[in-house]
Amino acid sequence: MQLASSGQNVLMRGNHGTIGTPLPGDGTRVRNRWGQGERLRAEILAAAGQLLGELGTVDGLTLRGVARRAGIAPASIYTQFADRGALIDALLAYEHERVADLMRQAGAEEDPANGIRSQLYAFCRYSLANPGHYRLMFGPDGGQRTSMLRTLVERLSAALTACESEGARLRLPADRAAIVLLVGTHGRVAISHAQPEAGAEERVLRFVDELVGLVFDAP
């Protein structure tokens, strides 16, 4: 696809004339030591992650672009990944792990009621900071094989049940409330991605507060 003057061109998403321009500071790469060839794998994934963050979409994430960013030859990617699909799958798996960890940490250190808000906050912060990764996971065709969102819903549902057993009252069954919370948050984040806004984080977190307030019975 050509880099034409069309504002809608697939490849013009970022603000870069050429995709995968080496970052300043990248001089000439030093080849890895004997037996450490798989280090290249991590370097490639890191480069792909950077580019995905800049592009905002997995379309337009090209092997040649990743190679440029990593400072290697396009052919070198094939020493670590079978093809483009395998690289993207690896990226997906890595980010899955990361967001689940962030939410786990956020939810662990508080009492159940605050834990819910904290988990949702963590989810929002990750999503706002990483639109490309977020869409890869939850966007169209992204999570088709891993039911990531289902896992998150189940964990949140358990946390809500814990709240109930501590005396809080919900206006929906715990599992439905969990869906409302996550789906609503997901929608808010998606909108913020679609139409970038000033003070996005603050606004999104406020929305989450309102959502949580709706789900619990008023004091």
Next chain:
Amino acid sequence: MQLASSGQNVLMRGNHGTIGTPLPGDGTRVRNRWGQGERLRAEILAAAGQLLGELGTVDGLTLRGVARRAGIAPASIYTQFADRGALIDALLAYEHERVADLMRQAGAEEDPANGIRSQLYAFCRYSLANPGHYRLMFGPDGGQRTSMLRTLVERLSAALTACESEGARLRLPADRAAIVLLVGTHGRVAISHAQPEAGAEERVLRFVDELVGLVFDAP
């Protein structure tokens, strides 16, 4: 971009070997009459709309594919549109109009309280039936110039205020309630797109019911 064996290939979204295969029944096209050249414009938009529906994303919607589907030469598109971007903009404008009309119709024929549910239902039905168009409008970079969603929120907010003046009680200010409703619905639809499910419409409408129930004070 090559049609390779990668499952993640940008161009492999649909179930078509080649994008824009002429639909069965498309024989040889008859050229428009004198003075009716702009008819081609509608044919091109129709073909683009079909393809967008099948592909689910605007990436991969190529001029060559549209030309194939419309049964014309790629160069002919340039008699009606300046470039690919202009074609996509025209598609966007057309669908904007369409979804707004659907919601207007749905909301008009009932009392305010039911009108809200009906508007949201209409929004859901359109969105579920047209994922590609929906994403073009509300997805990343889609509505960057037109604040479509804002318009919808304002209209819904007005309807909610009407409900209040008829005695209904909201648990949030009308404008915030409108946001919760539309954003939540948006999120639910996006998830249904990401992970197609059996009985999607029924589930999504149920979610909308719950959302509406949360926003109004219990009877």
Next chain:
DNA sequence: TGTACATCAGTGAACGCGCGTTCACTGATGTAC
């Protein structure tokens, strides 16, 4: 210690592809006289 060889990390150049876009054109349909 030296030397022949194996193994490793990574590459340069080429392939065929579909893309957006351009440009000189074709042939049918209208108008002037």
Next chain:
DNA sequence: TGTACATCAGTGAACGCGCGTTCACTGATGTAC
């Protein structure tokens, strides 16, 4: 009525591009003896 010409709808072939992928290779680092 006929004929020359203008205007219209639409095209065929070519352009240069970036892409994913392949394949024979290079040169550094290790091992065997």
